[in-house]
Amino acid sequence: MDIDLSPLRSALADASVDGYLIDADGSDSDQRYVSDFTAPDPYQTLVTTAPTSQSGGSSDPNGSGEIGGRRGVHLLVSGLEYGRARADATVDSIARRADFDYRDRVAEYGPQEGTVRTIAAFLESHDVESVAVPPSFPTGTADGLREQGISVTVESEGIVETEIRARKSEWEIEQIQSTQRANERAMAVAEELIATADVEDGVLVYDDDPLTSERVTTEIEIELLRNGCALDETIVACGADGADPHDRGSGALEADELIVIDIFPRDKETGYFGDMTRTFLRGVPSEEQRRRYDVTQRAYEAALEAVEAGVTGAAVHDVACDVIEDAGYETLRSDPTTETGYIHNTGHGVGLDIHEQPTVSPSGGELEPGHVVSIEPGIYDPAVGGVRIEDLVVVTEDGHRNFNEYGVYLEPRA
Structure with missing residues (x-):
């Protein structure tokens, strides 16, 4: 290169x-x-x-x-x-x-x-x-x-x-795209496990054993290895665990609870990362769970729409905050001390590091063609759980291109 x-x-x-x-x-x-x-x-x-x-x-x-x-x-x-x-x-x-x-x-x-x-x-x-x-x-x-x-x-x-x-070449963009495809295949494995598990006494059960965060993580890692990728750790966090954005999750997955799955693998040969998050719920969502998911999805869609060359990462972050605040939830912009609501930045650069420049944050500078950034708004509260939706995009001369083809929906599909 x-x-x-x-x-x-x-x-x-x-x-x-x-x-x-x-x-x-x-x-x-x-x-x-x-x-x-x-x-x-x-x-x-x-x-x-x-x-x-x-x-x-x-x-x-x-x-x-x-x-x-x-x-x-x-x-x-x-x-x-x-x-x-x-x-x-x-x-x-x-x-x-x-x-x-x-x-x-x-x-x-x-x-x-x-x-x-x-x-x-x-x-x-x-x-x-x-x-x-x-x-x-x-x-x-x-x-x-x-x-x-x-x-x-x-x-x-x-x-x-x-x-x-920070400005990725066409070759680098191809490598990130390849890693993201492997990432999506791993997400599909996780989603299928959740969708096809039985429900017994409020707990997801697979092959007669409780379906745990650890089991899903293992299956994610196996699929990534089959596709030439690896990761040190991933997030499969259910209920209150998912309300902490970096809690890896542990124990049995429960029905009627939000499950945040955040996968960020690295290609073993090229070193380039992918990154995506989906939130699923097996069972019947409460009105508040559904509302938080819908608001997060609107913030994610609005932030994606705002990504283009010449716009600052700060402006894109503000778009996500606007949607979440208008729905009545706190953000770090509206209350820097809040411990619930939207408690992180909207995105970060992805390449040879999983977190690199540029940022989609209050300090984010101008986005340029070739910048690869995540867009990942979320809403968190231990009493309800966590919701986060994340795609990876590359800034282009006339807007952006989304690396993801994976659907966005709350109920898992087999």
């Missing part, structure tokens, strides 16, 4: 530094995005100010330094990861720690200082004397580099996430 690092390079030029350095493992989304590589142990990615920079330490056997499509991006990896990095990463150059006498440096100075001296030598090979680093950059590495004469300053705006990663 080609990426446009020009906003970062403009910031580097304005700051009069030679490059941008990331020191993290592949679980750091900025690292994965910029390096086009992932590894379980920390490695270093250098973005030079000039995109055509070529210098020593290249993995190119002909010595040209150019091996891929990310000009001015250079990696420093362990010998263990070198072969895989050469095969997978489309960057200008890949160097091994051994190219900079890593073992000798560690033997003489110890693991921490030896590693820092190796990184400093790597930077020197690219004529880099000053670097900007992300806010999450390790303090020990920063201080150690300064001791080696490298100027280190923090790039506090988070440009990689807020200005570069």
Whole structure:
């Protein structure tokens, strides 16, 4: 995937530094995005100010330094990861720690200082004397580099996430769409379990056992694995549990109670997330349960309709709040201390992180084509339960496109 690092390079030029350095493992989304590589142990990615920079330490056997499509991006990896990095990463150059006498440096100075001296030598090979680093950059590495004469300053705006990663390419949009399709298949499994369960003494029963949050979660995870996705945790929360937006839920699912199911899987190969929520009720909803669902659905539809390029995330959030407040429920906008009603933001960016920029919130900035955001209003009260409906959309030049095809309804269908 080609990426446009020009906003970062403009910031580097304005700051009069030679490059941008990331020191993290592949679980750091900025690292994965910029390096086009992932590894379980920390490695270093250098973005030079000039995109055509070529210098020593290249993995190119002909010595040209150019091996891929990310000009001015250079990696420093362990010998263990070198072969895989050469095969997978489309960057200008890949160097091994051994190219900079890593073992000798560690033997003489110890693991921490030896590693820092190796990184400093790597930077020197690219004529880099000053670097900007992300806010999450390790303090020990920063201080150690300064001791080696490298100027280190923090790039506090988070440009990689807020200005570069936030605008998704067509390839990224396709990956998110694929994850969301797997997500919908998992939701269908959960819905069918609830719809086809028997009801005994007010409890849902499946295969002669109570149908629990844990059982539904397990079946969701199995279906996601079949589709190349995984998740650390999901939400299947019934009754009062569903009134806490991040309660994972536990125990038997009950008839005549609201059941919030929020699934946010990640594709195991590409790393891109999906996110969707549906609320079901098996049995007969009370008048208040039905009303809360209907109001939430109207807020969700109104917020979706408001999503387009040039509109702020704050404005979209206000649309959802308007609907919910007009129906007589509190929001954090109307009462910042409320513990019931609408008690969270309307949405967030989704990509290599499940929560990233931009936001659909009181502080949300202007939405741009390529932004992928969730729309997920809800109403919560332990005495009634929780309701939340969530879709994932990409902002387009003329509005938005919804990744979801899954229906919105309260009663589960087999």
